[in-house]
Amino acid sequence: MPVAAVIGAQWGDEGKGKIVDMLAEKARYVVRFSGGDNAGHTVVNPLGEFKLRLTPSGIFYPSTISIIGNGVVLNPAVLLSEIEELNSRKVDTSRLYISDRAHLIMPYHIVIDGIEEDSLGDKAIGTTRKGIGPAYVDKVARTGIRAGDLLDKEVLRERLTPALEHKNKIITKVFGKKALSFDEIYSQYCEYADRLSPLICDTTVMLAAALDRNESILLEGAQGVLLDPDFGTYPYGTSSSPMAGNACLGSGLGPNQINHFLGVFKAFQTRVGAGPMPTELKDEIGDAIREYGQEYGTVTRRPRRCGWFDAVAARLSKRVNGFTSVAITRLDVLDKLARIKICTGYKVNGETIENFPASSAILEKCQPVYEELPGWEKPTGNIRIYKELPPKAQRYVKRLEEIIGCPSSLISVGKRREQTIVRKSIF
Ligand code: GDP
Ligand code: IMO
Ligand code: MG
Numbered sequence: 001m002p003v004a005a006v007i008g009a010q011w012g013d014e015g016k017g018k019i020v021d022m023l024a025e026k027a028r029y030v031v032r033f034s035g036g037d038n039a040g041h042t043v044v045n046p047l048g049e050f051k052l053r054l055t056p057s058g059i060f061y062p063s064t065i066s067i068i069g070n071g072v073v074l075n076p077a078v079l080l081s082e083i084e085e086l087n088s089r090k091v092d093t094s095r096l097y098i099s100d101r102a103h104l105i106m107p108y109h110i111v112i113d114g115i116e117e118d119s120l121g122d123k124a125i126g127t128t129r130k131g132i133g134p135a136y137v138d139k140v141a142r143t144g145i146r147a148g149d150l151l152d153k154e155v156l157r158e159r160l161t162p163a164l165e166h167k168n169k170i171i172t173k174v175f176g177k178k179a180l181s182f183d184e185i186y187s188q189y190c191e192y193a194d195r196l197s198p199l200i201c202d203t204t205v206m207l208a209a210a211l212d213r214n215e216s217i218l219l220e221g222a223q224g225v226l227l228d229p230d231f232g233t234y235p236y237g238t239s240s241s242p243m244a245g246n247a248c249l250g251s252g253l254g255p256n257q258i259n260h261f262l263g264v265f266k267a268f269q270t271r272v273g274a275g276p277m278p279t280e281l282k283d284e285i286g287d288a289i290r291e292y293g294q295e296y297g298t299v300t301r302r303p304r305r306c307g308w309f310d311a312v313a314a315r316l317s318k319r320v321n322g323f324t325s326v327a328i329t330r331l332d333v334l335d336k337l338a339r340i341k342i343c344t345g346y347k348v349n350g351e352t353i354e355n356f357p358a359s360s361a362i363l364e365k366c367q368p369v370y371e372e373l374p375g376w377e378k379p380t381g382n383i384r385i386y387k388e389l390p391p392k393a394q395r396y397v398k399r400l401e402e403i404i405g406c407p408s409s410l411i412s413v414g415k416r417r418e419q420t421i422v423r424k425s426i427f
Pocket of ligand 3: 012298
């Protein structure tokens with residue numbers, strides 16, 4: 001029963017897209033299980049460079065079936081334009097399916113996301129403004145509209161009528177903005193329904209049949225653990241769970257049906273959006289990492305905040321996800337540095353702590369405690385065998401493994417599919 005989940009282990013953008021594209025060669029199914037088009041997963045393979053927002057990163061293999069799982073919030077307009085772009089670049093999307101239980105992002109979610117961010121002023125979360133948070137709010141408030149509702153336009157009308165009435169009250173009476181038109185939204189979503197209906201089905205039935213046939217399944221996470229509503233830097237995070245546990249809930253598999261949890265860590269730390277980041281480097285080293293690594297948001301193009309690897313955060317990530325192995329990505333980005341630091345603890349209120357605090361207010365005050373290792377100062381992008389890495393690079397990887405408490409199965413040394421050192425195969 002080869003089922004593996006790929007989990008972002010930091011603040012997102014760890015290179016999940018690259019790792020999923022590479023592993024998907026041996027997967028029959030690839031299932032996105034959380035987030036929405038706040039995600040930007042970059043894939044570089046012989047077909048070109050792609051920045052996927054909703055489509056699972058296994059779409060490039062002719063024998064792989066791609067599923068947008070129930071845990072995703074789906075903006076139909078974004079998916080349709082992504083499909084069009086993929087098709088125009090000769091990528092076949094005919095094996096893409098959408099869970100009938102996935103919630104839809106509606107125009108009012110996007111409007112409310114923007115209004116709420118603006119009203120927070122300098123306390124804004126720095127969301128992607130794609131309506132992600134408001135769509136998940138409606139899911140738990142039981143006022144959401146699901147992909148399956150597109151299959152019957154009368155049901156769609158019945159769901160949209162009270163939802164929009166309520167949202168328009170908030171938009172006009174609380175925020176003093178212009179109401180949205182029912183007719184416009186309804187006719188737009190009817191059009192989406194005509195185009196997407198053939199893709200919408202009960203994807204749990206497909207996955208159960210795949211398990212019966214012992215076919216391999218890859219579960220693709222979005223975002224990262226430090227953005228999780230429970231374990232991340234609350235409230236500076238996202239609204240769905242990027243965690244290993246949600247790989248089950250967001251796809252419809254049981255916990256005992258997944259046998260590998262791969263945590264993806266960058267060899268350093270980045271973050272987009274607001275919120276505490278104890279190892280952030282606001283100096284020329286941070287700028288150098290950003291420039292070598294081209295650390296700019298895939299979705300919003302915002303410059304990513306860069307810093308040293310945070311082992312305090314990494315240990316939390318390992319602890320609350322139970323990773324069976326880790327992938328260390330972007331090792332090559334550190335190739336030119338003479339000295340490299342790892343944060344092993346935080347100093348706060350005169351004490352040294354080794355566990356990641358729950359409170360963002362405390363985290364803001366934490367000063368990193370570093371250990372320093374020598375850099376290898378040699379290019380690693382062409383290396384495919386672990387033992388051929390410069391000894392100082394091996395030492396850095398070994399130290400990360402020790403400090404995270406988990407062996408590495410993959411080491412990524414470049415953005416292309418083949419720029420990967422496989423230490424232990426996942427499938
Ligand atoms: P994701 O959201 O986790 O899929 O990550 P993103 O695609 O948003 O950001 C990761 C960036 O790093 C992308 O530009 C990738 O092409 C790139 N990338 C992935 N792995 C490596 C690597 O090992 N080395 C380098 N230099 N770039 C990488
Ligand atoms: P991938 O899958 C990095 C961040 C946003 C913001 C916060 C909340 O590419 O790793 P949201 O729009 O989700 O309500 O924004 O979460 N964020 C991400 N940061 N990578 C992502 O996805 C992200 N998705 C959301 O920047 O700080
Ligand atoms: Mg990304």
